Amino acid sequence: MSTLQFPVTAHPSPATEDRRREILANPGFGKQFTDHMALATWTAEAGWHDGKIAPYGPLSIDPAAAVLHYAQEVFEGLKAFRHEDGSVWAFRPEANARRMSRSAHRLALPTLSEEDFIFSVRALVAEDVEWVPDYGTGETSLYLRPFMFASEAFLGVRPANEITYCVIASPAGAYFAGGMKPVSLWVSTDYARAGSGGTGAAKCGGNYASSLAGQLEGIGHGCDQAVFLDSETHTYIEELGGMNLFLLFSDGRLVTPELTGSILEGVTRDSILELAKDMGLQPEERRITIQEWKDGAASGELAEVFACGTAAVVTPVGRLVWEGGECTVGDPDVNGGAGATTLDIRRRLLDIQYGRAEDPHGWMTRLV
Ligand SMILES: Cc1ncc(COP(=O)(O)O)c(C=O)c1O
The missing domain is CATH 3.20.10.10 (D-amino Acid Aminotransferase, subunit A, domain 2)
Incomplete structure (x- = not known):
């Protein structure tokens, strides 16, 4: 059971259909992002809370946020693929969820449950499903980047008491656009x-x-x-x-x-x-x-x-x-x-x- 919910605040001015099509025709890798992102917060007192799907945009981060000084941060990378019938699938997302937990443990970050991880990814992809490249457009996919970082403003060296979790999504084109070369x-x-x-x-x-x-x-x-x-x-x-x-x-x-x-x-x-x-x-x-x-x-x-x-x-x-x-x-x-x-x-x-x-x-x- 997922404990977090991800209510949606829709982007007030999402990319136009023409713009999206233009991007999807030649997405490259990691340069273009969808209209929304998933967010959640963890605090030592309240645990994980405040999950949401929000308009994609800059995060406001305190200059004293621990991640900027001590690199208390972990991330994941996985892809969503469009199948011929229009459905969208992820490859072994539970393996990424488990690895993120292991990474978080090593970096003294809180762990997110497998269910919450998959739920956050699913909520974002559902909202931005138009950004998943069509089946048959080559080796294209929607690359998903979940990450969490120490957002607490504190310069002491210890595990932070406030953590931000975020998932962003980026349409990805064929890796070997010019043909595969060793x-x-x-x-x-x-x-x-x-x-x-x-x-x-x-x-x-x-x-x-x-x-x-x-x-x-x-x-x-x-x-x-x-x-x-x-x-x-x-x-x-x-x-x-x-x-x-x-x-x-x-x-x-x-x-x-x-x-x-x-x-x-x-x-x-x-x-x-x-x-x-x-x-x-x-x-x-x-x-x-x-x-x-x-x-x-x-x-x-x-x-x-x-x-x-x-x-x-x-x-x-x-x-x-x-x-x-x-x-x-x-x-x-x-x-x-x-x-x-x-x-x-x-x-x-x-x-x-x-x-x-x-x-x-x-x-x-x-x-x-
Ligand atoms: C250092 C490193 N090794 C290996 C891999 C391959 O891992 P995966 O197959 O889960 O993408 C990655 C990430 O993609 C990586 O960053």
């Missing part, structure tokens, strides 16, 4: 994204801030993104700044770094581990050294590498670049360098998300 990765050894006992397993803003210097270093070396290693030994692969990684060996082993506490437990990662079994692959979660990647690429035993996450679903990885060397997995002359199994996994996930295939694992939840 990404190149820089092996970041100067910078780690997260460390033992830290917040790497939580989806909190600080992890992303700490990944940016490594990203910039990668871009400086001509790469698209950086792959982060464990912070103690700089030996084991962890993940990218915003995606998990999989290595497929030619004998059918599909290997992903095990969850050591400094890696985010991706919903896509977990789903691919399930799908792999359906596909007759041998999924493995274990520590993987960066040397195993380099050796596998050299010997040809490493057949495919891909990254995965909600935004891009599955992204092939081609070049791996490090100080003094590089290697490549995949043949650029076949499917532009994307491996056949990578493409198969990607298609299977998308087919479930858009309702084109059976959903044997019960991953889809109807929102509208």
Whole structure:
């Protein structure tokens, strides 16, 4: 049972239909937002209260709000998909709700129940349902961003006594608008994204801030993104700044770094581990050294590498670049360098998300 209610205050001047259509024709990612947002407040005295759907707009925040100083904040990311019959569905929203609770726990924030999380998302999507791109418009969706932050105005270092929860929604276009192209990765050894006992397993803003210097270093070396290693030994692969990684060996082993506490437990990662079994692959979660990647690429035993996450679903990885060397997995002359199994996994996930295939694992939840 949801404890929060989300009564609607309609936007006095929502986007015109023409404007909305214009945006939906070319939404990009994370730049355009729908007419409304969901809000709720938590206080130490009253718990969660004052849920509402309000017109989208700037939040008024005190300059002393704890989040601006101590980064007490967590967020989530999930998508709503339009099916052929016009209904709108979310992919494993309960997994995002549970992860948000785990993240909140790590950041000493209050937890929101799974029911309240899903109810807030459903209330917002119901109000802004016209913003969910039509079925058949490519890999388009409505990206949902629930987040909560310490809004109490207080400069002492302790968990805040007032928290704001908010959900915003942003129409998203195809991630690979210009066709799928394998990404190149820089092996970041100067910078780690997260460390033992830290917040790497939580989806909190600080992890992303700490990944940016490594990203910039990668871009400086001509790469698209950086792959982060464990912070103690700089030996084991962890993940990218915003995606998990999989290595497929030619004998059918599909290997992903095990969850050591400094890696985010991706919903896509977990789903691919399930799908792999359906596909007759041998999924493995274990520590993987960066040397195993380099050796596998050299010997040809490493057949495919891909990254995965909600935004891009599955992204092939081609070049791996490090100080003094590089290697490549995949043949650029076949499917532009994307491996056949990578493409198969990607298609299977998308087919479930858009309702084109059976959903044997019960991953889809109807929102509208
Ligand atoms: C650091 C990080 N790792 C992995 C992922 C993939 O997680 P998911 O599949 O739940 O989107 C994300 C987010 O999308 C992320 O930010």
